[in-house]
Amino acid sequence: MKNLLVREIKKNFKSFLIWLIILVAINACMFAAFEATSEMAKNTEAMLAQYPEAFVKALSLDKFDMTNILHYYASRSYIIITLFGSIYAVMLSACILSKEESERTVEFLVSKPITRHEIVSAKYLCVVLYTVLFNVLFSISNFLFMQIFKTNDFGIEPFLLISLGGFLIHIIFASICFLLSVFITKTKAIISVSFGVVFVTYFFSILASVEEKMSFFKYLSPFSYYNTEDLVVNSTINGSYLIVSIALIIISIGLSYFSYSRKNITA
Amino acid sequence: MIEIKKLSKYYGKSRGIIDLDLKVEQGEVFGFIGPNGAGKSTTIRLLLSLIYPTSGTAYINGMDCIHESKKLKHILGYVPSEVNYYDDMKVIDLFHYSSKFYNKDCAARIENISGRLGLDTTKKINDLSYGNKKKVAIVQALLHEPEVLIFDEPTSGLDPLIQNEFFEILKEEKKKGTTILFSSHILSEVQKVCDRVAIIKDGKILNIEQIETLRKNKFRQVEIYYNGNISIGEYQTMKIKNLSETENTLSFLYTGNIHQLLIKLAEEKGIENISIEEPSLEDIFIHYYSERGGIK
Numbered sequence: 108m109k110n111l112l113v114r115e116i117k118k119n120f121k122s123f124l125i126w127l128i129i130l131v132a133i134n135a136c137m138f139a140a141f142e143a144t145s146e147m148a149k150n151t152e153a154m155l156a157q158y159p160e161a162f163v164k165a166l167s168l169d170k171f172d173m174t175n176i177l178h179y180y181a182s183r184s185y186i187i188i189t190l191f192g193s194i195y196a197v198m199l200s201a202c203i204l205s206k207e208e209s210e211r212t213v214e215f216l217v218s219k220p221i222t223r224h225e226i227v228s229a230k231y232l233c234v235v236l237y238t239v240l241f242n243v244l245f246s247i248s249n250f251l252f253m254q255i256f257k258t259n260d261f262g263i264e265p266f267l268l269i270s271l272g273g274f275l276i277h278i279i280f281a282s283i284c285f286l287l288s289v290f291i292t293k294t295k296a297i298i299s300v301s302f303g304v305v306f307v308t309y310f311f312s313i314l315a316s317v318e319e320k321m322s323f324f325k326y327l328s329p330f331s332y333y334n335t336e337d338l339v340v341n342s343t344i345n346g347s348y349l350i351v352s353i354a355l356i357i358i359s360i361g362l363s364y365f366s367y368s369r370k371n372i373t374a
Numbered sequence: 375m376i377e378i379k380k381l382s383k384y385y386g387k388s389r390g391i392i393d394l395d396l397k398v399e400q401g402e403v404f405g406f407i408g409p410n411g412a413g414k415s416t417t418i419r420l421l422l423s424l425i426y427p428t429s430g431t432a433y434i435n436g437m438d439c440i441h442e443s444k445k446l447k448h449i450l451g452y453v454p455s456e457v458n459y460y461d462d463m464k465v466i467d468l469f470h471y472s473s474k475f476y477n478k479d480c481a482a483r484i485e486n487i488s489g490r491l492g493l494d495t496t497k498k499i500n501d502l503s504y505g506n507k508k509k510v511a512i513v514q515a516l517l518h519e520p521e522v523l524i525f526d527e528p529t530s531g532l533d534p535l536i537q538n539e540f541f542e543i544l545k546e547e548k549k550k551g552t553t554i555l556f557s558s559h560i561l562s563e564v565q566k567v568c569d570r571v572a573i574i575k576d577g578k579i580l581n582i583e584q585i586e587t588l589r590k591n592k593f594r595q596v597e598i599y600y601n602g603n604i605s606i607g608e609y610q611t612m613k614i615k616n617l618s619e620t621e622n623t624l625s626f627l628y629t630g631n632i633h634q635l636l637i638k639l640a641e642e643k644g645i646e647n648i649s650i651e652e653p654s655l656e657d658i659f660i661h662y663y664s665e666r667g668g669i670k
Contacts, residue, residue, distance in 0.1 A: 110474040118462070211458035215514070217424050218454075219475040220447040371385075371425040 111221065111229040116236065119199060130188055132246045136167040136186040138176075144183075145174045145258055150203045161317050167361055170340050177261035179242045181256050181269060182334035189273045189330065190309060192241065192282045197301035200234045200281035201288045204367070208292040213372050222367040231360060234281050242274040265339045272333030272344065275352050279329045282359035284309045329355075376421070376522065376555060377402045381430035383416050384521045390416040391577040394430070398555055405568035406557040407583070414557045415455065417583050418526050421555075422452060434522055435553075448476060451515035455478050455527040455557075457507040461500040465510055468499060472514045480517040484596040487513045494605075505531040512540060516547070523547065523554045529563055541567055543545040594632065602644025612638070 113196070136148070171178040207213040216226065253261060284301040291297040312330035314321045325331035332348035376398040383390035391413040396402040398455045404416050419425045422431055423443040432439040436462045437446040459468055466484075473480040488495050493509040497563065502510065515523060529537050544567050559563050564571055565585060596614075598604065600622055610617065613630030628635055628650075639648065 110471065114471060210461075212460055214422075214454050214456075215459060215472075217451070218422055218447060218452040219472065220444050221475060222444045225444075296637060345544065369426070372419075373385075373425065 108221065108229045111226065112232055113214075115203060115230060119203070119237060122199070123241065124196075125240055126191075130191055130245060132192075134188060134245075134249060135185055135252060135373075137180075137187075137211045138252045141176055141179050141256045142258070144179060145176075147173075170336050172329060175259060175261055175264055176257040177269070177339055180249065180253065181339040185269060185273070185335050186330070188245070189275040189276050190305070192245070192277050193305045194280040194302065195241065196234070196277040196296065197284040197305055197308055198240050199237060201284040201301040202294060203234060203288075204285065204363075205288040205292040205297050206294060208372065209294045217372060219321050223251045223277075224364055226362050227367050231282075231285060231363070234285060235278070238274070238277050238281055242270065242277065245273075246270040252352040262342065265342045268338040268342060268344055269335065275332055275349075276329045277328045279332075279352055279355050284365075286359040286363045286366075288340060289363050289370065375435055375553060376404075376432075378417070378421075378432045379431050381420060382418070382428045383420060383425065383430055384428045389413075389577045390425075390428075390523075390597070391420075391574075394574075394577075394579060396572060396579065396582075398553055399554055401548065401551040402570065403544070403556060403568045405555040405564035406574065407559060407564055407571055407600075408557060408574035409559060412574045414574060415526060416572075416577075417589075418452075418524055418557060419508045421452075421524060422447075426430070437630045448518075449521040451518065453508075453511045453515045453519035453523075453528045455530070455561060457504075457511045459507065459510060460500045461498070464498050464640075465493065465502070466495040468510065469495065469514060469517060473517060476518040478518050483517050483519065484513060487516055487543065490543065491536055498632055503531075505533065505536070505652040508532055509536070512543075521552060523552055524557075525554065526557045527559070529555075529558075529560070534565035537563075547618070594628045594635075595649075596626055596628050596635070597651075598642075598645055599647040600624065600647040602642045604642050604644045608638070 171182045173179055173182070183221075193272055207216055207226075250266065253266070280301075283304060284297075285301055287304075288297050306327040309330050311324040311328040312334070315323070315325035315328065315331050316334070329352065331347065332352060337343055337345060376396065378394055378396040381394040381396075382392050383650065394413070394417060396417075403583050406417070408414055414427070420427050421434065421439050423440055424438060434446050435449060439446065465488075469480070469484045469488075473484070473567070484495070488509075491509040491512060493506060493513065498504075499507070508528070512528060515525075529540060532540060540561075540660075544554065544556075554567075556564060556568055570584050571583060574580045606619065606624060608627065609624065612635070613628065615627040615629060617624070617626040621623075624638070639645065
C-alpha cells in the first residue's frame with residue numbers, strides 16, 4: 108500500500124502545487140484591494156448601494172464590517188477560494204481511482220500483491236493528504252496576508268473556524284466524488300458529474316440565502332453548512348452540520364470500500 | 375498448481391464461462407485455446423480476482439483466488455492480452471514500481487530479461503510501440519521469479535526473433551518448475567511449448583488433451599489429386615472428417631486405420647498424386663469443434 112501511496116503522492120504533486128499557487132495568488136490580489144475597500148467602507152451604505160440587493164443578501168455583505176480584514180476575506184474571497192478549492196478536491200478525488208480503469212492500468216495494479224481495500228486506502232489517503240496540505244498551506248498564507256494588509260486586529264478564533272469550514276467543504280466533496288468514481292469510471296463523465304455536484308450545490312446555497320421560501324436548499328449544500336456569517340460574524344460552527352458532514356464523509360468512504368471491493372473490474 | 379472447480383461466471387444473463395473444471399499440474403505448461411469470446415480471458419480474470427465468480431472455486435498453489443488473492447499474487451506473474459501502463463513513467467520506473475510490490479531487489483533479473491528481449495528501459499512508456507509494450511508486460515510478469523505464470527496471448531505484437539527468445543525464456547521457466555497457463559488462439563505456438571491443452575468454446579471446455587496425444591493419434595490429413603474417376607462416395611463411408619472437394623482435389627482428415635486407407639487408395643486408378651500428412655492443430659481443433667457442437 109505504501110508503494111501505491113508514494114506513487115500517487117508523486118504523481119499528483121504538480122497539480123497540487125499549481126492549484127495552490129494560483130489560489131494563493133488570487134487571494135493576494137483580493138487582499139491588495141483591501142485598503143481601498145476599507146476606506147470606502149467608512150461609508151458602508153454608499154458602498155452597499157453599489158451592489159444589487161440580492162447580491163448583498165446572497166453574500167451577507169450587510170453583516171460584515173469591511174474595515175476588518177477577516178470580514179473582508181469572508182465576504183470577498185472565501186466563497187471563490189472554497190469553490191475553486193472544491194473543484195481541485197473533486198478533480199483529484201474523482202480521477203485518482205477511476206483513472207486506473209479508464210486508462211486500463213487497473214489490470215496491472217490488481218495483478219500485484221495488493222488488496223482492493225489497500226488500493227482504496229492508498230488513493231483516499233492521498234486525497235486527504237493533499238486536501239489537508241492544501242488547506243493548511245493556504246490558511247498559513249492567508250494568515251500572513253492578513254497580518255501584512257490588516258488595518259485593525261482580527262480574531263484568531265473566527266480565522267481558525269473559517270479555515271476549518273473551507274477544509275470541511277473540500278473533504279465532503281472529495282469524499283462524495285470519490286464514491287461516485289467507483290461507479291462512473293470514464294474520466295470525462297466523472298469530471299462532468301463531479302463539477303455538476305459542486306456547482307449545483309453552490310447554486311442551492313445561493314438560492315437558500317436569497318429566497319426565504321427556498322431556504323430548505325441549505326440542507327443540500329455543504330456551502331451553506333459553513334457559511335461565513337456563522338463562522339466569522341457569530342464565531343460559531345453549527346454542531347448539527349458538523350455531524351452531518353462527518354456522517355457524509357464516513358458513509359461515502361464506507362460505501363467506496365464496500366463497492367470497490369465487490370465490483371467486477373472489466374476495463 | 376492451478377485448480378478450477380465448477381467455475382461459472384455470468385455477466386447479467388450473458389454467459390462468461392459455465393461449470394469449468396481444470397487442473398494444471400505443478401511445473402506444467404498448459405495451453406488454453408479457443409476462439410475470441412470463448413471464455414479464456416474470463417477464466418484468467420477470475421484467477422486474478424479482477425472479476426468474481428457467480429459460482430465455483432479456483433485455487434492456485436492451494437490458495438483461494440478470491441480470499442487469498444494478495445498472498446497468491448506474490449507468486450504469480452501475469453501478461454495481459456492488452457497492455458496498458460502508466461504513460462508518464464519510464465520503463466525502468468515501472469519495473470522498480472512493480473518490484474516494490476514484492477519487496478524484492480529484481481534489478482539483475484530486469485536487466486537480464488530486458489536485454490534478451492531487446493527492450494530499452496530508459497524510454498517513456500508513452501513512446502513505445504505495441505510490441506515493445508508487450509515486452510514490458512513480459513518483463514514485469516517475470517521480474518519477481520513467480521512460481522505460477524499466466525499468459526494471455528503473450529506473443530501478439532512481438533516479431534518472430536523476439537518470439538523465439540520469449541519461448542526460450544519460457545522453456546527455462548519450465549525447467550525451473552514454474553507452472554504456466556498459456557492462453558492463445560494461435561495453435562502453433564501452443565504446440566511449441568505446452569504439455570497439455572484445453573480447448574474451450576462457448577464458455578465450456580470441449581476437451582483436454584496431451585499435446586503428444588493430439589500429435590500421435592492416428593489423425594492424418596489426406597489430400598488426393600486425381601485426374602480421372604475416383605470413388606468419392608466410398609470415402610464418405612470411411613472414418614473421415616472435414617471432407618472437401620475442389621478442382622480434382624479431395625481432402626479430408628482421416629481418423630481410421632491407415633492400412634485400410636492404403637488398400638482403398640491402391641484400388642484407385644485415377645490418382646495423380648497424394649499427400650498424407652500429420653494434421654496441424656488447427657485441423658484437429660476444427661475436428662473437435664465439428665464433433666462437439668459444430669463450427670460457428
